[in-house]
Structures are given as C-alpha cells and as structure tokens.
Amino acid sequence: LIQLFMPLNILGFAYREIRQGLTDTEAMFTLLGEKQEVADRPGAPDLAPGPGALAFEEVRFAYRPDRPILKGVTFHVPPGRTLAIVGPTGAGKSTISRLLFRFYDVTGGRILIDGQPIEGVTQRSLRAAIGVVPQDTVLFNDTIRYNIAYGRPGATEEEVVRAARLAQVHDFVMRLPEGYRTMVGERGLKLSGGEKQRVAIARTILKDPRILILDEATSALDTRTEQEIQAALREVSADRTTLVIAHRLSTVVEADEIIVLQEGRIAERGTHAALIAAGGLYAEMWRRQSEAVAMAEAAAAAQAAA
Numbered sequence: 001l002i003q004l005f006m007p008l009n010i011l012g013f014a015y016r017e018i019r020q021g022l023t024d025t026e027a028m029f030t031l032l033g034e035k036q037e038v039a040d041r042p043g044a045p046d047l048a049p050g051p052g053a054l055a056f057e058e059v060r061f062a063y064r065p066d067r068p069i070l071k072g073v074t075f076h077v078p079p080g081r082t083l084a085i086v087g088p089t090g091a092g093k094s095t096i097s098r099l100l101f102r103f104y105d106v107t108g109g110r111i112l113i114d115g116q117p118i119e120g121v122t123q124r125s126l127r128a129a130i131g132v133v134p135q136d137t138v139l140f141n142d143t144i145r146y147n148i149a150y151g152r153p154g155a156t157e158e159e160v161v162r163a164a165r166l167a168q169v170h171d172f173v174m175r176l177p178e179g180y181r182t183m184v185g186e187r188g189l190k191l192s193g194g195e196k197q198r199v200a201i202a203r204t205i206l207k208d209p210r211i212l213i214l215d216e217a218t219s220a221l222d223t224r225t226e227q228e229i230q231a232a233l234r235e236v237s238a239d240r241t242t243l244v245i246a247h248r249l250s251t252v253v254e255a256d257e258i259i260v261l262q263e264g265r266i267a268e269r270g271t272h273a274a275l276i277a278a279g280g281l282y283a284e285m286w287r288r289q290s291e292a293v294a295m296a297e298a299a300a301a302a303q304a305a306a
C-alpha cells in the first residue's frame with residue numbers, strides 16, 4: 001500500500017483531509033480508484049465458523065491480462081500457525097493479501113478458509129474473519145478509546161483496557177493528559193508510527209479475527225519501538241492463523257514457514273534456519289538486510305556520539 005500512497009502524498013493537504021476519515025482498508029481501496037470488481041453470489045452463505053485454516057491452491061492472478069502477477073501459488077497455513085511471505089519489491093506479496101480479502105477474484109486456482117472457497121461466501125463475513133495490522137495506521141479524529149474500540153463497536157471499558165495492555169499501549173495511554181479520552185488523529189494529539197501501530201494492534205485484538213494479516217512496515221523503526229511492536233505482534237498473532245507480508249525480514253524469523261516469491265512463483269520455502277542453510281535467495285536477502293541494519297546502527301551511534 002505504501003507504494004500506492006506515495007504518489008498521493010504529493011497532493012499533500014487535500015489528500016490528508018480525505019485520508020484521515022478512512023481507516024478501513026476497503027475505503028482506502030475505493031479512494032485509490034481500485035475497482036470493486038467482485039460481488040456476492042446470489043444467496044451466498046456467510047463463512048461458516050472454523051479454526052482458521054488457510055489455503056492457497058495453484059492461485060493465478062493478473063491485474064491486466066498481459067501481465068501475470070501470480071503464476072500458480074500454493075500454500076497451506078494450519079490453524080494458529082504463521083506463514084511469512086518475502087520476496088523482492090513487486091513480487092506480488094501484497095497482492096496475496098488483496099486476494100485473500102477478495103478485492104479481486106483469482107484468475108485460476110482457489111483460496112479457501114476452513115475448507116470454504118472464499119468466492120462462495122458473503123464478502124461481509126469474509127472480511128469480518130480477517131484482521132489487518134497495516135504498515136501505516138490511520139487514526140480517526142476521536143478519542144484513543146474510540147480508536148481502539150473501533151475493532152469491536154460496543155466493547156466494554158474493561159475489554160478496551162485489556163486489549164491495550166496486550167498491545168503494550170496501555171501505559172502510554174495512561175500518561176496522556178486525559179487518558180483514554182485524549183483526542184488523537186490529525187486534529188488531536190499526533191502519535192508516532194510505533195504508537196499508532198500499537199493502537200492498530202489493540203484494535204485487532206478486540207476484533208479477534210480468525211485470520212490475521214501483518215503488513216510489515218517498509219521503513220526501519222528504532223530498536224526500542226521495534227521491540228515494543230514485536231511484543232505486541234506476538235500477542236495478537238499467538239494461536240491465530242497469521243500471514244506476514246514482510247517488506248523487511250525482522251518478523252519472519254519465528255514464522256512456521258517462509259515462502260520466497262519471485263516473479264509470481266514460490267522460489268524457496270522453509271523455516272528461517274533451513275533457508276539460511278540452503279544459501280539461496282533468502283540467505284542472500286538476509287545477508288544484505290543485516291548489512292544495511294548494521295550500517296544504519298553504526299551511523300546512528302556516530303551521530304549520537306557527535
């Protein structure tokens with residue numbers, strides 16, 4: 001999404017005015033002019049309850065017929081497990097989450113949640129079953145309580161506080177001038193990227209979705225923020241089927257399986273340790289990223305010393 005937002009950023013003020021009213025991914029897609037191409041089938045049932053098994057079977061997809069993006073992608077995520085998707089920029093990682101949300105229909109293969117093909121169920125029930133922690137959270141111009149409770153309208157005070165605690169944002173809120181009643185967003189208190197992300201995590205904990213998508217931030221965060229976010233992410237993804245769309249590699253190490261997408265296909269798959277040992281594409285990405293992190297840390301240390 002960050003890619004899609006970049007050009008809009010230059011519209012500056014007007015864009016921010018529109019954007020601040022939108023937190024929900026669906027609304028963002030509408031704003032970005034992505035056609036809503038899918039519709040519920042007549043009489044489609046809701047997604048039946050289940051433990052959250054996710055399957056992509058030979059999934060093929062193209063935004064335009066002449067340019068295939070996914071060329072037969074197969075993976076299974078058992079309930080409660082974590083799959084991380086890595087790969088070069090433009091490889092199709094975010095496309096996988098868009099297809100899971102059914103912003104587009106696949107052009108071949110199937111996507112199933114608990115054995116039910118997603119194109120056969122209502123979009124409302126599908127989207128209720130999936131939670132997203134986006135890389136860039138947008139807050140409403142309202143109280144911090146409202147922003148967290150948005151995950152489950154009607155949540156009690158206790159539920160909001162519990163979610164905030166799990167997301168490691170409660171202590172921060174208690175230090176705000178008016179606690180949970182503090183106004184945030186563009187016209188209220190501005191939160192840092194890391195604080196906003198923890199609000200998004202609290203929101204998702206309240207929503208309690210069967211399947212979680214973590215759209216990992218593109219930009220590096222400082223080490224402390226990173227650790228706080230990692231702890232919060234561990235809470236929200238514990239025992240929940242999780243898909244990590246990894247633009248960096250920091251959250252993938254603990255994933256049950258990592259797939260490396262390249263040119264629309266799965267080029268490598270395995271655990272972090274196995275992929276490092278294999279010495280292929282993933283090992284190379286990891287080496288380059290570790291170097292970049294070390295350089296950034298050295299530069300920051302030099303600046304702090306100066």
Ligand code: ATP
Nearest residue numbers: 001003063069088089090091092093094095096247
């Ligand atoms: P990054 O790590 O840079 O975010 P990604 O792997 O998530 O990349 P995707 O966003 O899935 O990549 O995009 C895959 C390809 O599809 C890219 O080449 C992109 O330009 C193209 N693409 C994405 N959205 C659209 C769209 N709405 N219409 C046409 N092409 C698109």
